[in-house]
Amino acid sequence: LYQYNMAPSSTLCLLVLFVVGTNGCTLYNGTRTNGNDITSKTNISSAEDCCAACQVQLGCAYFTYVKSKSLCWLKRSGDGGNQHDDDCVSGIPSAPKTGCSSNVDCNMAGECVNQECKCDAPFFGIQCEQFKLYSYKPSDGGFQIPTGNTSWGGSVVQADDGSYHMFAAVMADNGTLGTWLSQSVVAHAVSKTGPQGPYVFSDVALAGRGEPWWDATTCHNPDAKRTPDGLYVIYYMGSTSAGTAGLEFNQRVGIAWSTSPYGPWTRSKDPIVMPGPKGSWDDGFTTNPAPYIYPNGSVLLVYKARNYEQKGGMLEGVAFANTWNSTYVKMTPKAPLNLPTNCEDAGIYRTNSGVFRMLTHCGCSGQYMWSLDGYNWNRTTAPQGWCKNITYTDGTTGDLATRQRPKWLVNSSGIATHVFTGVNRQGDSGMGHTWTMAAALSP
Numbered sequence: 001l002y003q004y005n006m007a008p009s010s011t012l013c014l015l016v017l018f019v020v021g022t023n024g025c026t027l028y029n030g031t032r033t034n035g036n037d038i039t040s041k042t043n044i045s046s047a048e049d050c051c052a053a054c055q056v057q058l059g060c061a062y063f064t065y066v067k068s069k070s071l072c073w074l075k076r077s078g079d080g081g082n083q084h085d086d087d088c089v090s091g092i093p094s095a096p097k098t099g100c101s102s103n104v105d106c107n108m109a110g111e112c113v114n115q116e117c118k119c120d121a122p123f124f125g126i127q128c129e130q131f132k133l134y135s136y137k138p139s140d141g142g143f144q145i146p147t148g149n150t151s152w153g154g155s156v157v158q159a160d161d162g163s164y165h166m167f168a169a170v171m172a173d174n175g176t177l178g179t180w181l182s183q184s185v186v187a188h189a190v191s192k193t194g195p196q197g198p199y200v201f202s203d204v205a206l207a208g209r210g211e212p213w214w215d216a217t218t219c220h221n222p223d224a225k226r227t228p229d230g231l232y233v234i235y236y237m238g239s240t241s242a243g244t245a246g247l248e249f250n251q252r253v254g255i256a257w258s259t260s261p262y263g264p265w266t267r268s269k270d271p272i273v274m275p276g277p278k279g280s281w282d283d284g285f286t287t288n289p290a291p292y293i294y295p296n297g298s299v300l301l302v303y304k305a306r307n308y309e310q311k312g313g314m315l316e317g318v319a320f321a322n323t324w325n326s327t328y329v330k331m332t333p334k335a336p337l338n339l340p341t342n343c344e345d346a347g348i349y350r351t352n353s354g355v356f357r358m359l360t361h362c363g364c365s366g367q368y369m370w371s372l373d374g375y376n377w378n379r380t381t382a383p384q385g386w387c388k389n390i391t392y393t394d395g396t397t398g399d400l401a402t403r404q405r406p407k408w409l410v411n412s413s414g415i416a417t418h419v420f421t422g423v424n425r426q427g428d429s430g431m432g433h434t435w436t437m438a439a440a441l442s443p
Contacts, residue, residue, distance in 0.1 A: 025047075025093050026092045027048075030084055031089070034080040036078070038059055039057070039380060039382070040073050040379075042070065044065065044070050044071065045070060046065070047065040047091060050063050050065040051063060051091055051093050054072075055094070056097055057074050058097050058117075058126060059076055060093065062078035063093070065089045065091075076126075078090065098115075099115030100112035106118075109129075109357070123368075134439060134440040135393065135437055136437065136439065136440070139198065142198060142438040143197060144436070150171040150175060150434045151168045151435050152171070153404065153405025153407065153436055154420055154422075155168075155347075155407040164197070168186070168199075171183045171185075180220060181218060182217060184218050186207075186236055187201060188201075188203050189202055195417060196418060196438045197438055199436075202262070208238075212242065214252050215254060216240035218239040220237045221288045227293055232258050233256070234257070234265070235289035239252065249285050251285040252271035252286055252287075253272055253286045255272055255325070257324075273303050276330070276333060278308075280334075282330075283307055284308035285305060285306055286305050287304050288344070288345050288346075290302040290303070290407075298323065299320065302316055302318055302337075303319060315339075317331075317337065318330070340367075344361065345406070347405075352415075355371070356373075358377065387399060387400040387403050400423050400425060403424075404423075405421055418438055419438075421439070423437040
């Protein structure tokens, strides 16, 4: 059946040709519908197949198929505004899925109970596809150095005496964030008032060791964990200006360990994750580690890398080691994780039910992913904005200019309670005085 009809839109009306597809879906040829994305599906061969994917996706009420890319965008609604595009077909499923049938329908961010997703904090939505954080102002939580030194993201561990210890990237000599590659050190800050802080500077845990070490100049983006026997281990990026590669392409991932959060720290003689062979997706550098230490002491490590020949976007991969101080074997040597190249700097943890959860930042948005094995990751919605109109714990709202480097804090019961990010406020001068923000997962 071919007719001329008005495509549904709250902002723009277009005269388009619609077709009733073979599976009963209504298709609008030549129409791209914007916004309200749940997720995207690749390698979809037709608009009818895109519609079929929508019909089994909980909460999908609309879709747009991009023919040249075999890409299917699944959407919560079609009211985001339409535009004419001969490369696209949009449409409405004939029988949208209205209730969950398993926890997978809830993005493993909650439990499917009586065909309804019961979401864990901080997730909400018909399929637990969205999240909300409750952020602390610097006076109430997080880590901000009043003398002006820039801090940029950190991770937190709890000591045996109940105190909380943050290891954060700080730019030495009052450096701005723009000096991170040459002036970053790993600072240690302490909170005795709770996991949110505020954290008070204690000491510099790690700084450049000088030549000929692989971390001669830079120590950056720490992610601290405790091993099953109580040891403190910091995964971090180090770099040196030695050789022809320079600080950017000499970035490597290494570890430091101690029996106390105050040190002294012993460091790995060599990096634990090296770039891949020439032509591989990670042959440029390795950086920004995100570890999970299993109860048996083995380690799953997500790391960031870049291809030397294609110096555009950042990519994420996975490595595994039988113990924290043994050999790390790359589990994704041929291809990186399926993430947009502007999504980077992962933070991960594993729930008590065995589900890995990941947050990355994508510009001024956050991207949630989940995995059952730590190697094969599933995206939920498109990246969700987390800089504008954020909610503070005192009930006020505000805007941020940047928000990056998410790291989870998991309590002794295995429940994630907070996320820490590096942020820059609206109105601050450039990438200047930034700090590490704490955010609770529930009010």
